[in-house]
Amino acid sequence: MSTQSHAQNNPLITRITAYLAAKMPQAVGLALSGVERIAVGWSHETWLFDATWQTAGVRHSQGLCLRRDPGNALLRQLSDLGEQYRVLKALENTALPTPKAFWYESDPAILDAPFLVMEKVPGSCPNPWGREGRAFYQAAATRGVLPKSFTSTLATLHTLDWRAAGLEFLGVPEPGTAFARREIAKWRSLIELSEQPPAPILTDLIGWLEANAPATSRVTLVHGAYRTGNLLIHEERISAVLDWELQVLGDPLYDVAYVLSDLNREGTELLSNLVDRSAFYDDYEAATGYAIDADICRYYNALYAMRSVAFWMSASGLYAAGRSQDLRLARTAWSVPVVLARAARDLGY
């Protein structure tokens, strides 16, 4: 039995069909096809399918994506599909390419867990950690169109009017060091939820981050994980920015530091396996008018080390507590020292 036919016969699909039919009472003969559960990320279940129906004798078709929160996501309580829905709705009328969000349901009675239904945007999302994905991005880097789109889309994200879009609900940081401190507090809370004792180097890293928090000179929408693998690509351009789990209002250099980070490239000097560093600096600064401050980016890089450790401690903690049986999570216990060793080097030892 193929994965697809298995998914097609899944009782969950019957329930999704019934849900959609209830949401579209005018639709006649609603049916789902091409159902597949895609294995991306460690957070939410993601289902893709095409819905077809008729109204007044006219046939309609809509590609849809359903994300369901199984309750044992890597980010635990910090991941909120309801917030993702609000963000996507707010971004619909901006220049940023994002999927259109249709419905969000928090009631677990419907599909056993909260879920979000959004548009299935045309495009593909090659995995930058796999051999085929790396080859795809290397080839695209040579052609040069996609790297430009990568940078210009980030510039669009950082220059959109978030107040006009209604994104203030994400929390506007006070001037000064509040943004960095809020991030530190957030990842510290995830570490505490893992119920594992902090390693001494992590304590050092957090102490250093608190003592050196930079002041934020401007506040923009920040994606929080802007890299290849979280971006849908269609015809050599970014067709949608995905994975709205870590977004905040804060310093745009937080995203820039993520792009510049060694964490997001493997065996190549190209940022995110795709973009030439020098070209990224030139194009980003020209498009946004923001100067890239290397010291602040180094600080945020250290903050990302703390975040990575928080992720891995959360993941291995979920396995240790019996809340997940996924051995990929158990394996992350050994990722913690690897990240901490790198953080120690960044701190000078």
Added chain:
Amino acid sequence: MNADDLLRRMAHTLKREIGPAIADEYPKTQAFMAGVVLEKLARQLELAPLHAAAESADIAALLSALGELLAPVVVPAALTVALVALARTRDQTALSGLVGALYETRTALGAELFDCTLGRVRETLRAGIDRQLAYAA
């Protein structure tokens, strides 16, 4: 057979025989990942006695060095408590507590002594993380 040898052989079976025989992607990945976990565990177990001895020696040397560094000054109470805890338990939790206490008492220590003390602690932390990399990386 040693425990680490047994785990290593089980890992080999999972990665080379069981995993490749599974068609579905998710259980195949789980079999491979079980092999990876067992490999790391085997190496960790193998090195554990050596690492425990090295860690114990490192912490003893650290306590001695900090005793000399801090002898001329009045040590802030929070730092004293952390040093006593480390001398008693000699474990990673107490070492973490010492680092936290250093940052907490940074102003009282003054920049120079703080940097010097933290620098010495970091020598111990680096040695410890390098040992962990021997099985984690």
